[in-house]
Amino acid sequence: MTVCASAASHASLSNNTMIGSPDVVAFTKEDEYGQTTQDPLGLPEEFSIPLYPLADSNPWAKTSYAKFTKDFILISEFSEQVGPQPLLTIPxxxxxxxxxxxxxxxxxxxxVDYQASFVGHPPGSGYPRLSFVEDSRVVLGDSKEGAFAYVHHFTLYDLEARGFVRPFCxxxxxxxxxxxxxxxxxxxxxxxxxxxxLKAGNRRxxxxxxxxxxxxxxxxxxxxxxxxxxxxxxxPQCVYSAHAVEKANELANVEKSIYEHRDLLKQISAYHWRPRRDPHAVSCQKCMTExxxxxxxxxxxYAKLANPRGYSQRVPKGEGDEIQSDDNRGEEEVDEDDDEGNKRRPSYTPQLIKAKSAKCFDKRLKTLQELCEENFYEATVELLKETxxxxxxDLCYLYTRRLDKALRRKQKMVNFLFEADLIDDVQDEAETLRPFCAVNHAIDNYMHLNPPHIVLGSEALELDGLKHQGPLGLACEAATTQELGLLGSHLESSPSDQTLETQGSSEGTKESFSSDKSGTDQTEKQESLASINTEGPDPDSDLTPEPDQNTYPERESSSEDMETTAGEDDCGTEQDQTPMSLLEVVSELEARKDDECEVGTHSELLVPMDTACCRAQEGFLYEAADPDAVPCLSPNSTLNPSKVLVVNQEPHALHPIQDEYRVGSPCSEGPPAGLELPVGVFGDAASRSSIEDGSDCTMSASTGSDRAASPLGYGGSVTLRQRKKAGQGALRFVRQYSFAMQxxxxxxxxxxxxxxxxxEGRVRRLVSALALFVPNPGKSGERVQPWLSCPFTLIxxxxxxxxxxxxxxSPAGSSALYSLSRYSRYISILDADMKTLRCPQYRGQLLANVAxxxxxxxxxxxxxxxxxxxLCRLVAKAFLLTFTHHLHLPVSPTEGPEAVEARRRGFLQEQLGLDEEDGQILLYLSRLIAQRYLQPANSDYCAAIPCFxxxxxxxVLYKI
Amino acid sequence: MLRWILGGREAQNSVEKSPVLCIGEEQPKNCFTELQVLKGHFDIVRFLVQIDDFRFASAGDDGLVLVWNVESGERLQELRGHSQQITAISAFSCGDGFTSLLTASSDRSLSLWDPDTGNRVQTISDLQSSVKCLLVLERLSVWLSGGQELCVWDKDFQLLCHRQKHSDTGVAALVELPKNCVAAAVDKAIVIYRLTVSSDSSVLLDEVSRCSDHHDQIRALINVNDGMFASGSHSGELILWDSANFWNVAYEHILWEESHPSSQTEIRLAAPKPSEMSIQHLTSNGRLILAAVGSGLYVYDVVTKAVVAYRKAAHDSNVLHTMLLSDGELMSCSEDGSVRMWEVQDLPLAAEPASAGFFGMWTFGRSSKQPGPQSKKVLEIPNLRTLELTGDLIGHSGAVQMFLSFREKGLVTCSTDHLLILWKDGERQSRLRSQALFQKLEENGGL
Incomplete structure (x- = not known):
């Protein structure tokens, strides 16, 4: 931390030489030169838990007198017309x-006038120069307002702006x-x-x-x-009239201007070769090369003055057209484009430029959105939202979460057993390593396969360009998508045909969603429309399982709550209303986040609809299907009613960052393979209500649209709230059943x-309570089957x-009993009706504490x-057992397997103090760890569970 | 047909009437504590054949032949080509250490496969009839196919010689005998042929002898040792033959009821159905013959020419395949979906009647009657020993057609439920895993 801090302060200082504001906060740290001696007996650094950095201070948020309720991001600009003005806030x-x-x-x-670099004509150069300004970072505080801010200044280029730059922050x-x-x-x-x-988009x-x-x-x-x-x-030949002189001057001016602009173009393209002083300024290689x-x-x-004839041939036509209305012209353009198979490309008609430019205050300055390309802007906003x-x-929460992540990252080997998934962290890491780009390249990969086609005025040139590019149709499509700023994924659209029909594994559905989203351009639009019409019964069929998925347990949970309040302990409901401890506060916080995420998820669920065939033509279909969801849809879909084709959100599966913060979404997104079960008729109704709840951010925690009672243990990403619910369920089980330990x-x-x-309700409840204890439950709880109504097999x-x-x-049930008795040696049977448990005898003490x-x-x-x-302690022991060499392999060649076996038993019994049965837990966990470790990185599901x-x-039979 | 044990649940105990013993859950001698289910077939899997130390092939009614690795459970090859069920399969190694697979199918074709590449090396189709059995004579580098007709082929799939059809049933089984002879089971008779390879490498097939001592269809035919071979018929006749002069050495007619007290018959009121005495399968280790008779097992000593041990109700249903392991251990699988492991044990002293406790934790209404016949038998045949159940493998949901043992590497079973199960010794597996783990650890240079 010390190192980071000093580096940061260095960076901020080096970038900000001009800061004179008294409110700039000194970026130093009190204990910079603190203790450096290490405890020789301490844990190695990578396993020790660092103390809270500000040990003496109160880690919780202080009561502030700020006038805003929570942190936000503000984007402002220094407008040359009106001065500093706020542009937007996030949220x-x-x-x-x-x-x-x-x-x-x-x-x-x-x-904070942070960069006073000279713009305009520097002496010695004939042309105006673009200023290349590094970003600057500064921490500012306004003690009066109680607001503190990390401020990031940057500039964007604008041809019409003073000095071609516009400062933003x-x-x-x-x-x-x-x-x-x-x-x-x-x-x-x-x-x-x-x-x-933003800058990459701006340059383009x-x-x-x-x-x-x-x-x-x-x-x-x-x-x-x-x-x-x-x-x-x-x-007359040799007479220059004043008019002619004026024309000649004008011509010379225009020529000069052409040279100037060409030089600007050269400068902007040379941007990437500039050495960057800013250590953080890693830009995406892809964007850059593109x-x-x-x-x-x-x-x-534009290397040389364009052949004037190219225009002069066109001019008469243009002049003739001037009589016509603009509309006609546009139509004609479109027609011409149609001939090239290039429907949507907005073509640009050159205009005469007046010698005098408009006055500074007359012109309308471009908005931030116009300054950057649409998809870059969207990506940035998305990035900031996630930031x-x-x-x-509060700081304490952030700190503990980070600590938790950091520690878990160190235990990659065993996390799969009981910990929630670490996908996000992996991405975190990857993010810092590689140059990050918010724009989703996986999606517009396709465009790069066919070089992007820049529209130029001359139609002749354009045709040539098109001819050079592979198959005409593809090239045109590429051009189309690119120019509209669309994110069309052709690569992805192909699997949709297959996945729509697959048996609906979670991956399958996910894929089909993202691919539904992808169809964007005109032709594909029709294609996907057709595919939806012909292939699936209707697109909703894909979506329905999901709401069911996460709401069915909810129904259970609410009834469960009722049961508890009626029952002997009150651990269920009361605490939800009165957050008392930090954890409660945190979980409330999480809950809120969760709710918002849910909104996100829902709207995301619906995003596919607003793309391909959507809004314009088939919108009614979805609205009819899920009227409650429409409010969620609006932020994305109504943003640009005119640009129906713009995908506002990149397909979720490919968006690296998005996943990170959407805790818990995987379970709602695709039904986990193990949990696809037909639910009752009321499933639908319940799902609808949950969407309602989910979209309502202000709901209280206790009404619960959460997925807490879903039988997913730790698997996948589980929100804190879900954990709380799961914990309640498990606690209730432990308290109610005397044989819980067994x-x-x-x-x-x-x-x-x-x-x-x-x-069914009772069984599902029990399963979800017990799911916490299933080691390696799988990413989405694949190892748990909450409700099965047919006889099971060995598989x-x-x-x-x-x-x-x-x-x-019924007879069908008797065959289920059949399988129960047939495989009785492999299973334990917990009879929820009779409240009995049939399982091997357990006499250990290890679980007494837990159960x-x-x-x-x-x-x-x-x-x-x-x-x-x-469980963490258990896992640590299992880890030790797994990776201790002499417990598994002979230390000398004369030693037989019996000696090793004896040593292992001795280790378990004497060193760890475990009974025979407790030892079995460790051996099982150790086996899982070994299998996990040996299993190749990208193996399929079958290989993941190689043997039973x-x-x-x-x-023996246990009774209550 | 499949009567499964409904053990364990008190409610069903009273319903259970079968005298079949049940070992229960405590099986200290059973080392198969890990299993792997191998999926790949779409129909009944009937055949398993070992290719080498670590590979085996499975084949069945879907016409597929799959090659597996017994150590990892990995499917190595998929041999597709037959359009109908496989009727016979045999490993074919011709001296150079290279093993191919020979398959015969109901689509009246024969194929030779390379299990390494999965290629069909040779194939013959449009045979007059489908082939029921295959016999490879490695010494002569030829192989025989038996069905309606008996053919001799060389390793290049050239037909060397063939005999026209013998009877309606055709050749059901073939065994190799010394002096270039083969025995073919044709309906109720055993026909002995002699192969003579002439100088121009053409082969002649002469009928040498015809033994027709059986009164019913011959179901099983095996080689016992160099001097003897054995056959079993549908009506429970077990005959030992001399391999040299094809004489009947011993005749044993297995009739369960003979040795049973009348109390036992109250369950089966009618006379025993022939299928209950049918010899489904014979296996031998040179000294002992194990016969699968109906749902029972029967161990016969060829030296003393006497019954060593037997158990009439070894399974709930017909026993389909058996195997003799070392030290009087044997294994059987049955239509009831289980594989059972047995041990030939000396009977406890007569004073100490075999208790129900032998048969597991769960007591059955009838199990107390089990020792009855045995103690009685002791009086009849002094050196009769008993077959004790030491373990059972339950996993398949259909009849277990066959199994194949790889010794300590494990046991493969195949079944009507389209699955193969690889049973392994859990402790050995865990040892192997640890070895692999530390090896990988070393390769990776730490975690």
Whole structure:
């Protein structure tokens, strides 16, 4: 931390030489030269837990007198017309800022004149120079307002702006100064990414603007030339009239202007070769090369003054057209384009340029959105949204979460057993390593396969260009997609045909969603329309399982809550209303996040609809299908009603960052393979109501649209809230069933537990309570089957470690009983109706602590943490057992397997103090770890569970 | 047909009437504590054949032949080509250490496969009839196919010689005998042929002898040792033959009821159906012959020409395949979906009646009657020993057609439920895993 801090301060200082504001906060740290001696007996550094960095201070958010309710991101610009002005806040909700004066704050943060580099004509060069300005980062505070901000200044190019630059800044505004100081590195990194993304888009837009300008100029040039020629013919040979002189001057001016702009183009294309002083300024290689290529193409095009004849041939036509209305012209253009098979390309008609430019205050300045290309802008906003999301919570929360992540990252080997998935962290890491780009390249890969086609004025040139590019149709498509700023994924659209029909594994559905989203351009639009019409019954069929998925358990949980309040302990409902401890607060916070995520998820679910065939034509289909979802849809879909074709959100599966913060979404996104079961008729109704709930951000925690009761243990990404619920369920089980310890032992020692019962709700509840104890439950709980109504086979035992089985009195049910008795040696049976458990005898003490039915723990979350720590200890022991060489292999060649076996038993019994049965838990966990370790990195599901092991022991019947 | 044990649940105990013993869950001698389910077939899997130390092939009614690795359970090759069920399969190694697979199918074709590449090396189609059995004579580098007709082929799939059809049933089984003779089971008779390879490498097939001592169709035919071979018929006749002069050495008619007290028959009121006495399968280790008779097992000593041990109700249903392991251990699989492991044990002293405790934890209404016949038998045949159940493997949901043992590497079973199960010794596997783990650890240079 010390190192980071000093580096950051160095960076900020080196970039900001001009700061004179008294409010600039000194970026130093008190204990910079603190203790360096290490405890020789301490854990190696990578396994020790660093203390809270500000040991003496209160880690929780102080009561602030800021006028805004929570942290937000502000983007401001220093407008040359009106001065500093706020552009947008993230989140956009005006409630967030409250009465906080954004105008005033913009003034403050923009008034740090951070880069006074000279723009315009530097002496010695004939042409105006673009200034290449590095971003600057600074922490500002306004003690009066109680606001502190990390401010990131950057500039964008605008041909019409003074000196071609327009200064902007992004600020992360928070009430807690310490939070910003301690997160400076992270903030700086993320805002740099956002800024790089904006700038990359801006350069492209700028190049395009230049190109347009050049076209104008050339057109003007050709017109002037022609006029001059006419005059020359008309007038006497050697006499220069004043008019002719003026024309000649004008021509010279235009020519000069052309040279200037060409030089600007050269400069912008040379951008990438500039050495960057900014350590954070890593821009995406892809964007760079792409932009570079475009610029070079343009440069080639304008290397010399365009052949005037190219225009002069066109001019008469153009002149004739001038009589016609613009509309007609447009139509004609479109027609021409149609001939080329290029429907949507907006063509640009060069315009005459007046010699005098408009006055500074008359012209309308471009908006930020116009300054950057659409998809870059969208990507940036998305990036910032996620930045905002990831920094929610107070410092302590952020710190513990980060610590937790860091520690878990160190235990990659064993995390799969009980910990939630670490996908996000992996991405975190990858993110810092490779140059990040918010724009989703996986999607527009296709465009790069066919070089992007820049539209130039001359139609002849364009045709040539098209001819050079492979198959005509593809090239045109590429051009189309590119110019509309679309993200069309052709690569992805192909699997959709297959996946629509697949049996609906979670991956399958996911894929089909993302691919539905991808169809964007005109032809594909029709294609996908057709495919939807012909292939599936209707697109909804793909979507329906998901709401069911996450809401069915919810129904259970609410009834469960009722049951508990009626029951003997009150751990269920009361705490939800009154957050008492930190954890509660945190979980509330999480819950809120969760809800918002849910909104996100829902809207995302619906995004596919607003693309391909959507809104314009088939919107009714979806609205009819899910009227409740429409409000969620709006932020994305109504943003640009005119640009129906713009995909506002990249397909989720390919968006690296998005996943990270969408905790818990995987379970709602695709039904996990193990959990696809037909649900009752009311499933639909329930799902609808949950969408309603989900979209309602203000709902109280206790009404619960959560997926908490879903039988996913740790697997996948589980929100804290879900954990709390799961903890409650597990606690209730432990308190209610005296043989809970035996049941837990079965699960932990790898013996499949079958929960048998007639009542689906009760069985599902038990399964979800027990799911916490299933080691290696799989990413989306594949090893848990909450409800099964047909007889199971050996393969099922292989696949599932926890099964909820329906008890039926019919013949079908007897065959289920058949399989139960047939495979009785492999399973333990928990009879939910009779409240009995049939399993091998367990006499160990290891689980007494976890499954004490007289426990004093009352809260689900407390129990969850208790459980987690117990399991963590177990896992640590299992890790030790797995990777201790002499416990598995002979130390000398004379030693037989018996000696090794004896040593292992000795280790388990004497050193770890475990009974025979407790040893089995460790051996099972150790086996899982070994299998996981040996298994090749990208193996399929079958290989993940290569074998099923068991032992032949007698079962006994436990009763309550 | 498949009567499964409904053990374990008290409610069903009273319903259970079968005298079949049940070992229960405590099986200390059963080392198969790990299993792997191999999926790949779409129909009944009937045949398993070992290729080498670590590979085997499975074939069945779907016409597919799959090659597997017994150590990893990995499917190595998929041999596709037959359009109908496989009727016979045999490994074919012709001296150079290279093993191919020979298959015959109902589509009246024969194929030779390379299990390494999965290629069909040779094939013959449009045979007059489908082939029921194959016999490879490695010494002569030829192989025989038996069906309606008996043909001799060389390794290049050239037909060397063939005999026209013998009877309606055709050749059901073939064994190799010394002096270039083969025995073919044709309906109720055993026909002995002699192969003579002439100087121009043409082969002649002469009928040498015809033994027709069986009164019913011959179901099983095996070589016992160099001097003897054995055959079993549908009606429970077990005949030992001399391999040299093809004389009947011993005749044993297995009639379960003979040795059973009348109390036992109250369950089966009618006379025993022939299928209950049918010899489904014979196996031998040179000294002992193990016969699968109906749902029972029968161990016969060829030296003393006496019954060593037997168990009439070894399974709930017909025994389909058996195997003699070392030290009087044997294994059987049955239509009831289980594989059972047995041990030939000396009977406890007569004073100490075999208790029900032998048969597991779960007591059955009838199991107390089990020792009855045995103790009675002791009086009849002094050196009769008993077959004790030491373990059973339950996994398949259909009849277990066949199994194949790879000794310590494991046991493969194939079944009507389209699955193969690889049973392994859990401790050995865990040792191997640890070895692999530390090896990988070393390769990776730490975690």
């Amino acid at each position: 956009g909700d005006p409630k967030v800022c409250g009465t906080f004066d954004l105008n005033y704050f913009s003034l403050r943060i923009m008034s 992004m600020a992360y505004v928070a009430a807690d100064e310490k939070k910003i100081m301690l997160q400076f590195q992270e903030l700086s990194l993320r805002f740099s990414q956002a800024s790089e993304c 837009a700028f190049a395009k603007e230049l190109q347009r300008k050049l076209q104008d100029l050339e057109y003007t040039h050709s017109v002037l030339q022609r006029e001059e020629g006419l005059q020359r013919e008309a007038g 932009c570079l290529r475009e610029c070079e193409e343009l440069l080639d095009k 905002e999301r990831s920094f929610r919570g 049941a837990l032992w079965c699960l932990l020692s790898g013996r499949t537990l079958v929960v048998l019962g007639a009542d 099922d035992l292989h696949r599932w470690k926890l099964i909820g089985l329906q008890r039926v009195a 004490d039915h007289r426990t004093y723990i009352r809260r689900g979350s407390t129990y969850f943490l208790h459980l987690q720590s117990a 092991s068991f032992n032949y022991v007698t079962s």
